[in-house]
Amino acid sequence: MEEQSGREFIERFIDATERGDLEALASMATDDIVMEWPQSGERFVGRQNALGAMSAQEVKPQPAGEPRMVGAGNVWVLMMPLRYGDEVHHYVGVYELRDGKIARSTEYFGAPFPPQAFRAEFTDKG
Numbered sequence: 001m002e003e004q005s006g007r008e009f010i011e012r013f014i015d016a017t018e019r020g021d022l023e024a025l026a027s028m029a030t031d032d033i034v035m036e037w038p039q040s041g042e043r044f045v046g047r048q049n050a051l052g053a054m055s056a057q058e059v060k061p062q063p064a065g066e067p068r069m070v071g072a073g074n075v076w077v078l079m080m081p082l083r084y085g086d087e088v089h090h091y092v093g094v095y096e097l098r099d100g101k102i103a104r105s106t107e108y109f110g111a112p113f114p115p116q117a118f119r120a121e122f123t124d125k126g
Helices: 003-019 022-027 047-055 115-124
Strands: 029-037 043-044 067-070 075-084 086-100 102-108
Touching: 003 022, 003 067, 003 075, 003 086, 022 029, 022 047, 029 047, 043 047
Parallel strands: 029 102
Antiparallel strands: 029 043, 067 075, 075 086, 086 102
16 A cells, blocks of 8 residues: 555544444454554454444544544554543554554554653753
């Protein structure tokens, strides 16, 4: 998969996720997709289980800023703030593509924390 088509694919994935379009998401995943959420220790194997986990969420995350993507070929990293109710978490997803579909995703959802005073002198002030 070319870099531009990989980027376009992930952009389409973001769009389908935001719309809650499970049919489109199903068409973008391999039958044997593995979706891992290391923070909770959950691992979903197979398209039905991955989509089931996504659709079962009671509070659906909403984008809270512009996504940033880096990657090439079959590996892409998506970073973006996501709003869960009143809280904004920082999302990082590593997507591995095979045959033009997502074969594996490893996703992290980080809660913000306050800056530490001892690092203040090193922080970019701009």
